[in-house]
Amino acid sequence: MGDERAERIAEFVRPLRVEPGRKVRLEQDFDPRYKAGIRRKRDGVELLRSGVELLADYQRRLAAQDTHGVLVCLQALDAGGKDGTIRHVMSGVNPQGVRVAGFKVPSDDELDHDFLWRYHRELPRRGEIGIFNRSHYEEVLVVRVHPENLLRQKLPGAARGPGVWKRRYREINDWERYLTDNGFTIVKIFLNLSKEEQRTRFLKRIDVPERNWKFSPADVRERAHWDDYQKAFSKMLSATSTAWAPWYVIPADRKWFARVCVSAVLAHTLIGIDPRYPEVGGETRRELAEVKRELERQAPEGEPADPFAAKETGEGKAEGKAKGKAKGRGKGRGRGKAAGKGRGGKHGGRA
Structure with a gap:
Protein backbone atom coordinates (compact mmCIF):
# COMPACT_ATOMS: atom_id res chain seq x y z
CA MET A 1 0.00 0.00 0.00
CA GLY A 2 1.05 3.62 -0.40
CA ASP A 3 3.54 5.06 2.09
CA GLU A 4 1.29 8.07 2.61
CA ARG A 5 -1.68 5.97 3.72
CA ALA A 6 0.51 3.85 5.98
CA GLU A 7 1.93 6.99 7.58
CA ARG A 8 -1.58 8.39 8.20
CA ILE A 9 -2.57 5.19 9.98
CA ALA A 10 0.65 5.23 12.01
CA GLU A 11 0.00 8.84 13.02
CA PHE A 12 -3.57 8.00 14.04
CA VAL A 13 -2.56 5.14 16.38
CA ARG A 14 0.51 6.85 17.88
CA PRO A 15 -1.38 8.58 20.75
CA LEU A 16 -2.92 5.22 21.69
CA ARG A 17 0.40 3.42 22.10
CA VAL A 18 1.97 2.99 25.53
CA GLU A 19 5.64 3.72 25.03
CA PRO A 20 7.90 1.07 26.59
CA GLY A 21 9.20 2.17 29.97
CA ARG A 22 6.43 4.73 30.50
CA LYS A 23 4.84 4.84 33.92
CA VAL A 24 1.10 4.86 33.29
CA ARG A 25 -1.54 6.49 35.47
CA LEU A 26 -4.57 5.31 33.57
CA GLU A 27 -7.20 7.77 34.78
CA GLN A 28 -4.91 10.76 34.21
CA ASP A 29 -3.11 9.71 31.03
CA PHE A 30 -5.89 8.33 28.82
CA ASP A 31 -9.32 9.85 28.22
CA PRO A 32 -12.06 7.25 27.53
CA ARG A 33 -13.94 9.87 25.48
CA TYR A 34 -11.08 10.93 23.22
CA LYS A 35 -12.03 10.75 19.52
CA ALA A 36 -9.06 12.23 17.62
CA GLY A 37 -11.03 15.15 16.20
CA ILE A 38 -13.59 12.97 14.39
CA ARG A 39 -16.81 14.88 14.88
CA ARG A 40 -19.50 12.64 13.45
CA LYS A 41 -20.26 8.97 13.95
CA ARG A 42 -21.05 8.77 10.23
CA ASP A 43 -17.45 9.65 9.42
CA GLY A 44 -16.28 7.01 11.86
CA VAL A 45 -18.44 4.37 10.15
CA GLU A 46 -16.80 5.18 6.81
CA LEU A 47 -13.35 4.90 8.39
CA LEU A 48 -14.28 1.55 9.93
CA ARG A 49 -15.48 0.26 6.56
CA SER A 50 -12.16 1.23 4.97
CA GLY A 51 -10.28 -0.41 7.83
CA VAL A 52 -12.24 -3.65 7.50
CA GLU A 53 -11.49 -3.79 3.76
CA LEU A 54 -7.80 -3.21 4.42
CA LEU A 55 -7.73 -5.94 7.07
CA ALA A 56 -9.42 -8.39 4.71
CA ASP A 57 -6.77 -7.77 2.06
CA TYR A 58 -3.86 -8.17 4.45
CA GLN A 59 -5.38 -11.23 6.10
CA ARG A 60 -5.50 -12.98 2.70
CA ARG A 61 -1.83 -12.20 2.21
CA LEU A 62 -0.97 -13.39 5.72
CA ALA A 63 -2.72 -16.72 5.09
CA ALA A 64 -1.12 -17.17 1.67
CA GLN A 65 2.40 -16.45 2.93
CA ASP A 66 1.94 -18.82 5.90
CA THR A 67 5.03 -17.51 7.69
CA HIS A 68 3.77 -15.07 10.33
CA GLY A 69 0.92 -15.29 12.82
CA VAL A 70 -0.83 -12.51 14.74
CA LEU A 71 -2.10 -12.72 18.30
CA VAL A 72 -4.54 -10.03 19.45
CA CYS A 73 -4.96 -9.76 23.23
CA LEU A 74 -8.18 -7.93 24.06
CA GLN A 75 -8.67 -6.72 27.62
CA ALA A 76 -11.44 -4.62 29.17
CA LEU A 77 -13.63 -4.35 32.22
CA ASP A 78 -17.16 -5.73 32.04
CA ALA A 79 -19.28 -3.98 29.36
CA GLY A 80 -16.10 -2.67 27.73
CA GLY A 81 -17.26 -3.80 24.27
CA LYS A 82 -14.94 -6.73 23.54
CA ASP A 83 -17.51 -8.93 21.77
CA GLY A 84 -18.86 -6.10 19.61
CA THR A 85 -15.36 -5.01 18.69
CA ILE A 86 -14.46 -8.50 17.48
CA ARG A 87 -17.72 -8.82 15.55
CA HIS A 88 -17.43 -5.47 13.73
CA VAL A 89 -13.70 -5.17 13.15
CA MET A 90 -13.27 -8.73 11.88
CA SER A 91 -16.49 -8.73 9.84
CA GLY A 92 -14.72 -8.71 6.47
CA VAL A 93 -12.03 -11.31 7.02
CA ASN A 94 -12.16 -14.98 6.07
CA PRO A 95 -13.41 -16.87 9.17
CA GLN A 96 -11.08 -19.75 8.30
CA GLY A 97 -8.11 -17.46 8.99
CA VAL A 98 -9.28 -16.19 12.39
CA ARG A 99 -9.49 -18.01 15.72
CA VAL A 100 -11.18 -16.52 18.78
CA ALA A 101 -10.54 -17.94 22.24
CA GLY A 102 -12.30 -16.78 25.39
CA PHE A 103 -11.01 -17.49 28.88
CA LYS A 104 -13.31 -17.94 31.86
CA VAL A 105 -12.57 -19.20 35.35
CA PRO A 106 -9.83 -21.86 34.98
CA SER A 107 -10.84 -25.51 35.25
CA ASP A 108 -9.30 -28.00 37.64
CA ASP A 109 -7.22 -29.41 34.80
CA GLU A 110 -5.94 -25.95 33.89
CA LEU A 111 -5.08 -25.23 37.53
CA ASP A 112 -2.89 -28.33 37.52
CA HIS A 113 -0.56 -26.59 35.05
CA ASP A 114 1.48 -23.38 35.03
CA PHE A 115 -0.49 -20.14 34.63
CA LEU A 116 0.44 -19.69 30.94
CA TRP A 117 -0.38 -23.26 29.88
CA ARG A 118 -4.01 -22.78 28.89
CA TYR A 119 -3.16 -19.69 26.84
CA HIS A 120 -0.31 -21.36 25.00
CA ARG A 121 -2.70 -24.11 23.86
CA GLU A 122 -4.89 -21.56 22.05
CA LEU A 123 -2.17 -19.71 20.13
CA PRO A 124 -2.81 -19.10 16.41
CA ARG A 125 -0.97 -21.02 13.72
CA ARG A 126 1.18 -19.36 11.09
CA GLY A 127 -1.01 -17.53 8.60
CA GLU A 128 -3.76 -16.98 11.19
CA ILE A 129 -5.01 -14.12 13.31
CA GLY A 130 -5.79 -15.32 16.82
CA ILE A 131 -7.89 -13.26 19.22
CA PHE A 132 -7.83 -13.74 22.97
CA ASN A 133 -11.09 -12.40 24.41
CA ARG A 134 -9.50 -11.81 27.80
CA SER A 135 -6.00 -13.21 27.91
CA HIS A 136 -3.03 -14.22 30.04
CA TYR A 137 -3.22 -10.71 31.51
CA GLU A 138 -6.11 -11.89 33.66
CA GLU A 139 -3.33 -13.48 35.75
CA VAL A 140 -2.07 -10.04 36.79
CA LEU A 141 -5.46 -8.30 36.85
CA VAL A 142 -8.28 -10.40 38.32
CA VAL A 143 -5.84 -12.52 40.30
CA ARG A 144 -4.15 -9.39 41.63
CA VAL A 145 -7.40 -7.72 42.62
CA HIS A 146 -8.54 -11.01 44.16
CA PRO A 147 -5.29 -12.54 45.52
CA GLU A 148 -7.23 -15.41 47.08
CA ASN A 149 -7.19 -16.87 43.55
CA LEU A 150 -3.49 -17.56 44.01
CA LEU A 151 -4.44 -20.22 46.54
CA ARG A 152 -6.56 -21.98 43.92
CA GLN A 153 -3.56 -22.14 41.60
CA LYS A 154 -1.85 -24.61 43.94
CA LEU A 155 1.40 -22.68 43.96
CA PRO A 156 4.20 -23.44 46.42
CA GLY A 157 4.31 -20.99 49.30
CA ALA A 158 7.45 -19.28 48.01
CA ALA A 159 5.79 -18.64 44.64
CA ARG A 160 2.99 -16.69 46.33
CA GLY A 161 5.29 -14.50 48.36
CA PRO A 162 6.55 -10.93 47.80
CA GLY A 163 7.52 -10.18 44.23
CA VAL A 164 4.95 -12.49 42.64
CA TRP A 165 3.54 -9.76 40.37
CA LYS A 166 6.93 -8.45 39.28
CA ARG A 167 7.94 -12.02 38.48
CA ARG A 168 4.77 -12.63 36.46
CA TYR A 169 5.32 -9.46 34.46
CA ARG A 170 8.82 -10.71 33.61
CA GLU A 171 7.56 -14.19 32.70
CA ILE A 172 4.85 -12.74 30.45
CA ASN A 173 7.33 -10.43 28.73
CA ASP A 174 9.75 -13.31 28.18
CA TRP A 175 6.98 -15.54 26.79
CA GLU A 176 5.85 -12.83 24.39
CA ARG A 177 9.44 -12.23 23.30
CA TYR A 178 9.78 -15.94 22.60
CA LEU A 179 6.65 -15.84 20.43
CA THR A 180 7.75 -12.77 18.47
CA ASP A 181 11.19 -14.31 17.89
CA ASN A 182 9.33 -17.20 16.24
CA GLY A 183 7.32 -15.04 13.86
CA PHE A 184 4.18 -14.30 15.89
CA THR A 185 3.31 -10.62 16.23
CA ILE A 186 1.45 -9.68 19.42
CA VAL A 187 -1.07 -6.83 19.49
CA LYS A 188 -2.31 -5.89 22.96
CA ILE A 189 -5.46 -3.79 23.17
CA PHE A 190 -7.08 -2.39 26.29
CA LEU A 191 -10.58 -0.94 25.85
CA ASN A 192 -10.58 1.94 28.32
CA LEU A 193 -14.11 2.52 29.64
CA SER A 194 -15.18 5.26 32.07
CA LYS A 195 -17.00 4.35 35.25
CA GLU A 196 -20.10 6.32 34.24
CA GLU A 197 -20.27 4.70 30.80
CA GLN A 198 -20.04 1.27 32.41
CA ARG A 199 -22.94 2.18 34.70
CA THR A 200 -25.01 3.28 31.69
CA ARG A 201 -24.30 0.08 29.79
CA PHE A 202 -25.20 -2.06 32.80
CA LEU A 203 -28.55 -0.27 33.06
CA LYS A 204 -29.20 -0.81 29.36
CA ARG A 205 -28.59 -4.53 29.80
CA ILE A 206 -31.18 -4.53 32.56
CA ASP A 207 -33.72 -2.28 30.82
CA VAL A 208 -33.68 -3.99 27.41
CA PRO A 209 -35.08 -7.55 27.69
CA GLU A 210 -33.04 -8.78 24.72
CA ARG A 211 -29.89 -7.81 26.61
CA ASN A 212 -30.77 -9.32 29.98
CA TRP A 213 -28.74 -12.43 29.22
CA LYS A 214 -25.56 -10.32 29.03
CA PHE A 215 -25.92 -9.07 32.59
CA SER A 216 -24.73 -10.82 35.72
CA PRO A 217 -24.93 -9.59 39.33
CA ALA A 218 -21.25 -10.56 39.55
CA ASP A 219 -20.51 -7.65 37.18
CA VAL A 220 -21.78 -5.19 39.76
CA ARG A 221 -19.77 -6.88 42.49
CA GLU A 222 -16.64 -6.45 40.39
CA ARG A 223 -17.56 -2.79 39.82
CA ALA A 224 -17.09 -2.27 43.56
CA HIS A 225 -13.38 -2.91 42.93
CA TRP A 226 -13.13 -0.19 40.28
CA ASP A 227 -10.22 1.68 41.89
CA ASP A 228 -8.29 -1.53 42.45
CA TYR A 229 -8.68 -2.45 38.81
CA GLN A 230 -7.55 0.98 37.65
CA LYS A 231 -4.36 0.54 39.69
CA ALA A 232 -3.85 -3.01 38.40
CA PHE A 233 -4.31 -1.88 34.79
CA SER A 234 -1.89 1.01 35.31
CA LYS A 235 0.81 -1.29 36.72
CA MET A 236 0.23 -3.86 34.00
CA LEU A 237 0.51 -1.29 31.20
CA SER A 238 3.65 0.18 32.75
CA ALA A 239 5.40 -3.16 33.20
CA THR A 240 4.42 -5.06 30.04
CA SER A 241 4.30 -2.56 27.17
CA THR A 242 7.46 -3.59 25.36
CA ALA A 243 9.14 -2.76 22.07
CA TRP A 244 8.20 -6.24 20.76
CA ALA A 245 4.65 -6.29 22.17
CA PRO A 246 3.30 -2.79 22.97
CA TRP A 247 -0.04 -1.96 24.54
CA TYR A 248 -2.63 0.28 22.88
CA VAL A 249 -5.16 2.02 25.13
CA ILE A 250 -8.39 2.48 23.16
CA PRO A 251 -10.95 5.14 24.21
CA ALA A 252 -14.03 2.95 24.60
CA ASP A 253 -16.87 5.25 25.71
CA ARG A 254 -17.93 5.60 22.06
CA LYS A 255 -18.21 2.14 20.60
CA TRP A 256 -17.93 3.31 17.01
CA PHE A 257 -14.70 5.16 17.72
CA ALA A 258 -13.23 2.24 19.66
CA ARG A 259 -13.84 0.01 16.62
CA VAL A 260 -12.18 2.53 14.30
CA CYS A 261 -9.15 2.58 16.61
CA VAL A 262 -8.87 -1.19 16.85
CA SER A 263 -9.11 -1.60 13.06
CA ALA A 264 -6.40 1.06 12.66
CA VAL A 265 -4.11 -0.67 15.17
CA LEU A 266 -4.53 -4.03 13.44
CA ALA A 267 -3.99 -2.47 10.01
CA HIS A 268 -0.85 -0.73 11.29
CA THR A 269 0.41 -4.07 12.63
CA LEU A 270 -0.21 -5.96 9.39
CA ILE A 271 1.35 -3.18 7.32
CA GLY A 272 4.44 -3.59 9.48
CA ILE A 273 4.53 -7.35 8.79
CA ASP A 274 3.94 -6.67 5.08
CA PRO A 275 2.90 -10.22 4.11
CA ARG A 276 3.28 -11.08 0.42
CA TYR A 277 1.70 -13.63 -1.88
CA PRO A 278 4.23 -16.38 -2.63
CA GLU A 279 5.96 -16.17 -6.01
CA VAL A 280 6.15 -19.31 -8.16
CA GLY A 281 9.27 -20.46 -9.96
CA GLY A 282 9.96 -20.78 -13.67
CA GLU A 283 8.99 -24.44 -13.96
CA THR A 284 5.67 -23.81 -12.22
CA ARG A 285 5.01 -20.84 -14.51
CA ARG A 286 5.57 -23.04 -17.58
CA GLU A 287 3.15 -25.63 -16.21
CA LEU A 288 0.57 -22.93 -15.56
CA ALA A 289 0.97 -21.62 -19.11
CA GLU A 290 0.38 -25.11 -20.57
CA VAL A 291 -2.71 -25.65 -18.43
CA LYS A 292 -3.97 -22.19 -19.39
CA ARG A 293 -3.67 -22.95 -23.12
CA GLU A 294 -5.52 -26.24 -22.67
CA LEU A 295 -8.35 -24.57 -20.75
CA GLU A 296 -8.59 -21.84 -23.39
CA ARG A 297 -8.98 -24.47 -26.10
CA GLN A 298 -11.98 -25.83 -24.22
Whole structure:
Protein backbone atom coordinates (compact mmCIF):
# COMPACT_ATOMS: atom_id res chain seq x y z
CA MET A 1 0.00 0.00 0.00
CA GLY A 2 1.05 3.62 -0.40
CA ASP A 3 3.54 5.06 2.09
CA GLU A 4 1.29 8.07 2.61
CA ARG A 5 -1.68 5.97 3.72
CA ALA A 6 0.51 3.85 5.98
CA GLU A 7 1.93 6.99 7.58
CA ARG A 8 -1.58 8.39 8.20
CA ILE A 9 -2.57 5.19 9.98
CA ALA A 10 0.65 5.23 12.01
CA GLU A 11 0.00 8.84 13.02
CA PHE A 12 -3.57 8.00 14.04
CA VAL A 13 -2.56 5.14 16.38
CA ARG A 14 0.51 6.85 17.88
CA PRO A 15 -1.38 8.58 20.75
CA LEU A 16 -2.92 5.22 21.69
CA ARG A 17 0.40 3.42 22.10
CA VAL A 18 1.97 2.99 25.53
CA GLU A 19 5.64 3.72 25.03
CA PRO A 20 7.90 1.07 26.59
CA GLY A 21 9.20 2.17 29.97
CA ARG A 22 6.43 4.73 30.50
CA LYS A 23 4.84 4.84 33.92
CA VAL A 24 1.10 4.86 33.29
CA ARG A 25 -1.54 6.49 35.47
CA LEU A 26 -4.57 5.31 33.57
CA GLU A 27 -7.20 7.77 34.78
CA GLN A 28 -4.91 10.76 34.21
CA ASP A 29 -3.11 9.71 31.03
CA PHE A 30 -5.89 8.33 28.82
CA ASP A 31 -9.32 9.85 28.22
CA PRO A 32 -12.06 7.25 27.53
CA ARG A 33 -13.94 9.87 25.48
CA TYR A 34 -11.08 10.93 23.22
CA LYS A 35 -12.03 10.75 19.52
CA ALA A 36 -9.06 12.23 17.62
CA GLY A 37 -11.03 15.15 16.20
CA ILE A 38 -13.59 12.97 14.39
CA ARG A 39 -16.81 14.88 14.88
CA ARG A 40 -19.50 12.64 13.45
CA LYS A 41 -20.26 8.97 13.95
CA ARG A 42 -21.05 8.77 10.23
CA ASP A 43 -17.45 9.65 9.42
CA GLY A 44 -16.28 7.01 11.86
CA VAL A 45 -18.44 4.37 10.15
CA GLU A 46 -16.80 5.18 6.81
CA LEU A 47 -13.35 4.90 8.39
CA LEU A 48 -14.28 1.55 9.93
CA ARG A 49 -15.48 0.26 6.56
CA SER A 50 -12.16 1.23 4.97
CA GLY A 51 -10.28 -0.41 7.83
CA VAL A 52 -12.24 -3.65 7.50
CA GLU A 53 -11.49 -3.79 3.76
CA LEU A 54 -7.80 -3.21 4.42
CA LEU A 55 -7.73 -5.94 7.07
CA ALA A 56 -9.42 -8.39 4.71
CA ASP A 57 -6.77 -7.77 2.06
CA TYR A 58 -3.86 -8.17 4.45
CA GLN A 59 -5.38 -11.23 6.10
CA ARG A 60 -5.50 -12.98 2.70
CA ARG A 61 -1.83 -12.20 2.21
CA LEU A 62 -0.97 -13.39 5.72
CA ALA A 63 -2.72 -16.72 5.09
CA ALA A 64 -1.12 -17.17 1.67
CA GLN A 65 2.40 -16.45 2.93
CA ASP A 66 1.94 -18.82 5.90
CA THR A 67 5.03 -17.51 7.69
CA HIS A 68 3.77 -15.07 10.33
CA GLY A 69 0.92 -15.29 12.82
CA VAL A 70 -0.83 -12.51 14.74
CA LEU A 71 -2.10 -12.72 18.30
CA VAL A 72 -4.54 -10.03 19.45
CA CYS A 73 -4.96 -9.76 23.23
CA LEU A 74 -8.18 -7.93 24.06
CA GLN A 75 -8.67 -6.72 27.62
CA ALA A 76 -11.44 -4.62 29.17
CA LEU A 77 -13.63 -4.35 32.22
CA ASP A 78 -17.16 -5.73 32.04
CA ALA A 79 -19.28 -3.98 29.36
CA GLY A 80 -16.10 -2.67 27.73
CA GLY A 81 -17.26 -3.80 24.27
CA LYS A 82 -14.94 -6.73 23.54
CA ASP A 83 -17.51 -8.93 21.77
CA GLY A 84 -18.86 -6.10 19.61
CA THR A 85 -15.36 -5.01 18.69
CA ILE A 86 -14.46 -8.50 17.48
CA ARG A 87 -17.72 -8.82 15.55
CA HIS A 88 -17.43 -5.47 13.73
CA VAL A 89 -13.70 -5.17 13.15
CA MET A 90 -13.27 -8.73 11.88
CA SER A 91 -16.49 -8.73 9.84
CA GLY A 92 -14.72 -8.71 6.47
CA VAL A 93 -12.03 -11.31 7.02
CA ASN A 94 -12.16 -14.98 6.07
CA PRO A 95 -13.41 -16.87 9.17
CA GLN A 96 -11.08 -19.75 8.30
CA GLY A 97 -8.11 -17.46 8.99
CA VAL A 98 -9.28 -16.19 12.39
CA ARG A 99 -9.49 -18.01 15.72
CA VAL A 100 -11.18 -16.52 18.78
CA ALA A 101 -10.54 -17.94 22.24
CA GLY A 102 -12.30 -16.78 25.39
CA PHE A 103 -11.01 -17.49 28.88
CA LYS A 104 -13.31 -17.94 31.86
CA VAL A 105 -12.57 -19.20 35.35
CA PRO A 106 -9.83 -21.86 34.98
CA SER A 107 -10.84 -25.51 35.25
CA ASP A 108 -9.30 -28.00 37.64
CA ASP A 109 -7.22 -29.41 34.80
CA GLU A 110 -5.94 -25.95 33.89
CA LEU A 111 -5.08 -25.23 37.53
CA ASP A 112 -2.89 -28.33 37.52
CA HIS A 113 -0.56 -26.59 35.05
CA ASP A 114 1.48 -23.38 35.03
CA PHE A 115 -0.49 -20.14 34.63
CA LEU A 116 0.44 -19.69 30.94
CA TRP A 117 -0.38 -23.26 29.88
CA ARG A 118 -4.01 -22.78 28.89
CA TYR A 119 -3.16 -19.69 26.84
CA HIS A 120 -0.31 -21.36 25.00
CA ARG A 121 -2.70 -24.11 23.86
CA GLU A 122 -4.89 -21.56 22.05
CA LEU A 123 -2.17 -19.71 20.13
CA PRO A 124 -2.81 -19.10 16.41
CA ARG A 125 -0.97 -21.02 13.72
CA ARG A 126 1.18 -19.36 11.09
CA GLY A 127 -1.01 -17.53 8.60
CA GLU A 128 -3.76 -16.98 11.19
CA ILE A 129 -5.01 -14.12 13.31
CA GLY A 130 -5.79 -15.32 16.82
CA ILE A 131 -7.89 -13.26 19.22
CA PHE A 132 -7.83 -13.74 22.97
CA ASN A 133 -11.09 -12.40 24.41
CA ARG A 134 -9.50 -11.81 27.80
CA SER A 135 -6.00 -13.21 27.91
CA HIS A 136 -3.03 -14.22 30.04
CA TYR A 137 -3.22 -10.71 31.51
CA GLU A 138 -6.11 -11.89 33.66
CA GLU A 139 -3.33 -13.48 35.75
CA VAL A 140 -2.07 -10.04 36.79
CA LEU A 141 -5.46 -8.30 36.85
CA VAL A 142 -8.28 -10.40 38.32
CA VAL A 143 -5.84 -12.52 40.30
CA ARG A 144 -4.15 -9.39 41.63
CA VAL A 145 -7.40 -7.72 42.62
CA HIS A 146 -8.54 -11.01 44.16
CA PRO A 147 -5.29 -12.54 45.52
CA GLU A 148 -7.23 -15.41 47.08
CA ASN A 149 -7.19 -16.87 43.55
CA LEU A 150 -3.49 -17.56 44.01
CA LEU A 151 -4.44 -20.22 46.54
CA ARG A 152 -6.56 -21.98 43.92
CA GLN A 153 -3.56 -22.14 41.60
CA LYS A 154 -1.85 -24.61 43.94
CA LEU A 155 1.40 -22.68 43.96
CA PRO A 156 4.20 -23.44 46.42
CA GLY A 157 4.31 -20.99 49.30
CA ALA A 158 7.45 -19.28 48.01
CA ALA A 159 5.79 -18.64 44.64
CA ARG A 160 2.99 -16.69 46.33
CA GLY A 161 5.29 -14.50 48.36
CA PRO A 162 6.55 -10.93 47.80
CA GLY A 163 7.52 -10.18 44.23
CA VAL A 164 4.95 -12.49 42.64
CA TRP A 165 3.54 -9.76 40.37
CA LYS A 166 6.93 -8.45 39.28
CA ARG A 167 7.94 -12.02 38.48
CA ARG A 168 4.77 -12.63 36.46
CA TYR A 169 5.32 -9.46 34.46
CA ARG A 170 8.82 -10.71 33.61
CA GLU A 171 7.56 -14.19 32.70
CA ILE A 172 4.85 -12.74 30.45
CA ASN A 173 7.33 -10.43 28.73
CA ASP A 174 9.75 -13.31 28.18
CA TRP A 175 6.98 -15.54 26.79
CA GLU A 176 5.85 -12.83 24.39
CA ARG A 177 9.44 -12.23 23.30
CA TYR A 178 9.78 -15.94 22.60
CA LEU A 179 6.65 -15.84 20.43
CA THR A 180 7.75 -12.77 18.47
CA ASP A 181 11.19 -14.31 17.89
CA ASN A 182 9.33 -17.20 16.24
CA GLY A 183 7.32 -15.04 13.86
CA PHE A 184 4.18 -14.30 15.89
CA THR A 185 3.31 -10.62 16.23
CA ILE A 186 1.45 -9.68 19.42
CA VAL A 187 -1.07 -6.83 19.49
CA LYS A 188 -2.31 -5.89 22.96
CA ILE A 189 -5.46 -3.79 23.17
CA PHE A 190 -7.08 -2.39 26.29
CA LEU A 191 -10.58 -0.94 25.85
CA ASN A 192 -10.58 1.94 28.32
CA LEU A 193 -14.11 2.52 29.64
CA SER A 194 -15.18 5.26 32.07
CA LYS A 195 -17.00 4.35 35.25
CA GLU A 196 -20.10 6.32 34.24
CA GLU A 197 -20.27 4.70 30.80
CA GLN A 198 -20.04 1.27 32.41
CA ARG A 199 -22.94 2.18 34.70
CA THR A 200 -25.01 3.28 31.69
CA ARG A 201 -24.30 0.08 29.79
CA PHE A 202 -25.20 -2.06 32.80
CA LEU A 203 -28.55 -0.27 33.06
CA LYS A 204 -29.20 -0.81 29.36
CA ARG A 205 -28.59 -4.53 29.80
CA ILE A 206 -31.18 -4.53 32.56
CA ASP A 207 -33.72 -2.28 30.82
CA VAL A 208 -33.68 -3.99 27.41
CA PRO A 209 -35.08 -7.55 27.69
CA GLU A 210 -33.04 -8.78 24.72
CA ARG A 211 -29.89 -7.81 26.61
CA ASN A 212 -30.77 -9.32 29.98
CA TRP A 213 -28.74 -12.43 29.22
CA LYS A 214 -25.56 -10.32 29.03
CA PHE A 215 -25.92 -9.07 32.59
CA SER A 216 -24.73 -10.82 35.72
CA PRO A 217 -24.93 -9.59 39.33
CA ALA A 218 -21.25 -10.56 39.55
CA ASP A 219 -20.51 -7.65 37.18
CA VAL A 220 -21.78 -5.19 39.76
CA ARG A 221 -19.77 -6.88 42.49
CA GLU A 222 -16.64 -6.45 40.39
CA ARG A 223 -17.56 -2.79 39.82
CA ALA A 224 -17.09 -2.27 43.56
CA HIS A 225 -13.38 -2.91 42.93
CA TRP A 226 -13.13 -0.19 40.28
CA ASP A 227 -10.22 1.68 41.89
CA ASP A 228 -8.29 -1.53 42.45
CA TYR A 229 -8.68 -2.45 38.81
CA GLN A 230 -7.55 0.98 37.65
CA LYS A 231 -4.36 0.54 39.69
CA ALA A 232 -3.85 -3.01 38.40
CA PHE A 233 -4.31 -1.88 34.79
CA SER A 234 -1.89 1.01 35.31
CA LYS A 235 0.81 -1.29 36.72
CA MET A 236 0.23 -3.86 34.00
CA LEU A 237 0.51 -1.29 31.20
CA SER A 238 3.65 0.18 32.75
CA ALA A 239 5.40 -3.16 33.20
CA THR A 240 4.42 -5.06 30.04
CA SER A 241 4.30 -2.56 27.17
CA THR A 242 7.46 -3.59 25.36
CA ALA A 243 9.14 -2.76 22.07
CA TRP A 244 8.20 -6.24 20.76
CA ALA A 245 4.65 -6.29 22.17
CA PRO A 246 3.30 -2.79 22.97
CA TRP A 247 -0.04 -1.96 24.54
CA TYR A 248 -2.63 0.28 22.88
CA VAL A 249 -5.16 2.02 25.13
CA ILE A 250 -8.39 2.48 23.16
CA PRO A 251 -10.95 5.14 24.21
CA ALA A 252 -14.03 2.95 24.60
CA ASP A 253 -16.87 5.25 25.71
CA ARG A 254 -17.93 5.60 22.06
CA LYS A 255 -18.21 2.14 20.60
CA TRP A 256 -17.93 3.31 17.01
CA PHE A 257 -14.70 5.16 17.72
CA ALA A 258 -13.23 2.24 19.66
CA ARG A 259 -13.84 0.01 16.62
CA VAL A 260 -12.18 2.53 14.30
CA CYS A 261 -9.15 2.58 16.61
CA VAL A 262 -8.87 -1.19 16.85
CA SER A 263 -9.11 -1.60 13.06
CA ALA A 264 -6.40 1.06 12.66
CA VAL A 265 -4.11 -0.67 15.17
CA LEU A 266 -4.53 -4.03 13.44
CA ALA A 267 -3.99 -2.47 10.01
CA HIS A 268 -0.85 -0.73 11.29
CA THR A 269 0.41 -4.07 12.63
CA LEU A 270 -0.21 -5.96 9.39
CA ILE A 271 1.35 -3.18 7.32
CA GLY A 272 4.44 -3.59 9.48
CA ILE A 273 4.53 -7.35 8.79
CA ASP A 274 3.94 -6.67 5.08
CA PRO A 275 2.90 -10.22 4.11
CA ARG A 276 3.28 -11.08 0.42
CA TYR A 277 1.70 -13.63 -1.88
CA PRO A 278 4.23 -16.38 -2.63
CA GLU A 279 5.96 -16.17 -6.01
CA VAL A 280 6.15 -19.31 -8.16
CA GLY A 281 9.27 -20.46 -9.96
CA GLY A 282 9.96 -20.78 -13.67
CA GLU A 283 8.99 -24.44 -13.96
CA THR A 284 5.67 -23.81 -12.22
CA ARG A 285 5.01 -20.84 -14.51
CA ARG A 286 5.57 -23.04 -17.58
CA GLU A 287 3.15 -25.63 -16.21
CA LEU A 288 0.57 -22.93 -15.56
CA ALA A 289 0.97 -21.62 -19.11
CA GLU A 290 0.38 -25.11 -20.57
CA VAL A 291 -2.71 -25.65 -18.43
CA LYS A 292 -3.97 -22.19 -19.39
CA ARG A 293 -3.67 -22.95 -23.12
CA GLU A 294 -5.52 -26.24 -22.67
CA LEU A 295 -8.35 -24.57 -20.75
CA GLU A 296 -8.59 -21.84 -23.39
CA ARG A 297 -8.98 -24.47 -26.10
CA GLN A 298 -11.98 -25.83 -24.22
CA ALA A 299 -13.89 -22.53 -24.44
CA PRO A 300 -17.44 -22.95 -25.85
CA GLU A 301 -18.18 -21.32 -29.16
CA GLY A 302 -18.91 -17.62 -28.80
CA GLU A 303 -17.29 -17.38 -25.38
CA PRO A 304 -13.92 -15.76 -24.62
CA ALA A 305 -11.03 -18.15 -24.23
CA ASP A 306 -10.22 -16.61 -20.81
CA PRO A 307 -13.36 -15.14 -19.16
CA PHE A 308 -11.35 -13.61 -16.31
CA ALA A 309 -9.04 -11.75 -18.67
CA ALA A 310 -12.07 -10.74 -20.72
CA LYS A 311 -13.74 -9.25 -17.67
CA GLU A 312 -10.55 -7.39 -16.72
CA THR A 313 -10.04 -5.88 -20.18
CA GLY A 314 -13.67 -5.54 -21.21
CA GLU A 315 -12.67 -6.69 -24.69
CA GLY A 316 -12.56 -10.45 -24.54
CA LYS A 317 -16.33 -10.95 -24.46
CA ALA A 318 -16.90 -8.78 -27.50
CA GLU A 319 -14.00 -10.51 -29.25
CA GLY A 320 -15.45 -13.92 -28.46
CA LYS A 321 -18.83 -12.92 -29.83
CA ALA A 322 -17.22 -11.50 -32.96
CA LYS A 323 -15.40 -14.77 -33.55
CA GLY A 324 -18.63 -16.66 -33.07
CA LYS A 325 -20.44 -14.49 -35.63
CA ALA A 326 -17.57 -14.86 -38.07
CA LYS A 327 -17.77 -18.63 -37.78
CA GLY A 328 -21.52 -18.45 -38.31
CA ARG A 329 -21.11 -16.34 -41.44
CA GLY A 330 -18.47 -18.72 -42.72
CA LYS A 331 -20.78 -21.67 -42.30
CA GLY A 332 -23.60 -19.75 -43.97
CA ARG A 333 -21.44 -18.97 -46.98
CA GLY A 334 -20.38 -22.60 -47.20
CA ARG A 335 -23.97 -23.74 -47.22
CA GLY A 336 -24.84 -21.15 -49.83
CA LYS A 337 -22.13 -22.30 -52.22
CA ALA A 338 -23.12 -25.88 -51.83
CA ALA A 339 -26.74 -25.02 -52.53
CA GLY A 340 -25.75 -22.95 -55.51
CA LYS A 341 -23.80 -25.80 -57.01
CA GLY A 342 -26.74 -28.06 -56.56
CA ARG A 343 -29.11 -25.68 -58.28
CA GLY A 344 -26.62 -25.07 -61.06
CA GLY A 345 -26.40 -28.79 -61.69
CA LYS A 346 -30.15 -29.12 -61.99
CA HIS A 347 -30.44 -26.14 -64.29
CA GLY A 348 -27.61 -27.53 -66.37
CA GLY A 349 -29.44 -30.75 -66.59
CA ARG A 350 -32.49 -28.98 -67.92
CA ALA A 351 -30.44 -27.11 -70.48
